[in-house]
Amino acid sequence: MSRKRTAVLISGRGSNMGALISAAMEPSYPAEIALIVSNRPDAKGLERAAEFGIPTAVVDHTGFAGDREAFERAIDAVLREHRIELVTLAGFMRILTPYLVNAWSGRMINIHPALLPSFKGLATHERALDEGVKIHGATVHFVSAEMDDGPIIVQGAVPVLDHDTAETLAARVLEVEHRIYPKALELVATGKTKVTGARVLTGAASESELQLVWPD
Ligand code: GRF
Numbered sequence: 001m002s003r004k005r006t007a008v009l010i011s012g013r014g015s016n017m018g019a020l021i022s023a024a025m026e027p028s029y030p031a032e033i034a035l036i037v038s039n040r041p042d043a044k045g046l047e048r049a050a051e052f053g054i055p056t057a058v059v060d061h062t063g064f065a066g067d068r069e070a071f072e073r074a075i076d077a078v079l080r081e082h083r084i085e086l087v088t089l090a091g092f093m094r095i096l097t098p099y100l101v102n103a104w105s106g107r108m109i110n111i112h113p114a115l116l117p118s119f120k121g122l123a124t125h126e127r128a129l130d131e132g133v134k135i136h137g138a139t140v141h142f143v144s145a146e147m148d149d150g151p152i153i154v155q156g157a158v159p160v161l162d163h164d165t166a167e168t169l170a171a172r173v174l175e176v177e178h179r180i181y182p183k184a185l186e187l188v189a190t191g192k193t194k195v196t197g198a199r200v201l202t203g204a205a206s207e208s209e210l211q212l213v214w215p216d
Pocket residue numbers: 010012013014015016017090091092111112113174177
């Protein structure tokens with residue numbers, strides 16, 4: 001089996017990156033984490049990646065004078081240089097232009113800390129509490145031109161509890177993120193995912209491959 005050479009794009013602490021690296025340590029896992037790219041030189045995740053001996057690259061967006069496409073061309077060049085086949089966004093805090101989205105269409109996935117299509121954008125946990133939802137969660141989806149949009153691959157749900165703050169809710173959702181992201185990458189890397197319109201089909205016998213409810 002050839003494992004798909006996968007890059008993780010980060011901007012911060014990289015805990016989802018860590019979950020993907022751990023999953024990929026299993027030799028039978030269908031993807032290998034071959035490169036970590038950060039747009040911030042001080043991203044904590046870079047240190048973690050180096051500890052695992054994974055190649056890292058920094059493409060600092062501040063060096064492109066606001067030219068988003070030039071920044072993305074630089075990212076694309078690094079990905080190609082490392083013969084990357086799949087791209088995972090894991091807390092990568094840049095809005096993408098159609099340039100990078102189209103270049104990696106069907107081969108780039110993102111994790112968002114909410115049950116899309118609810119709560120796109122930032123401060124998802126605060127907004128979930130403000131709206132009084134009882135079920136919250138996380139989503140892994142293919143990246144499309146719209147932010148936090150694109151066909152949904154896997155979702156994980158958590159209950160919202162009486163005493164929750166944005167922090168406690170975020171922590172509960174993060175545990176689910178760390179479980180659904182490796183699952184989603186596995187589905188994409190094995191070529192099981194088929195996108196029809198907004199839906200991602202996997203032909204899975206068991207629906208549980210595509211959803212996780214915590215505690216399970
Ligand atoms: C996660 O909550 C992810 O869903 C969001 O940004 C956060 C990144 O956290 N897109 P980490 O860097 O993976 O720890």
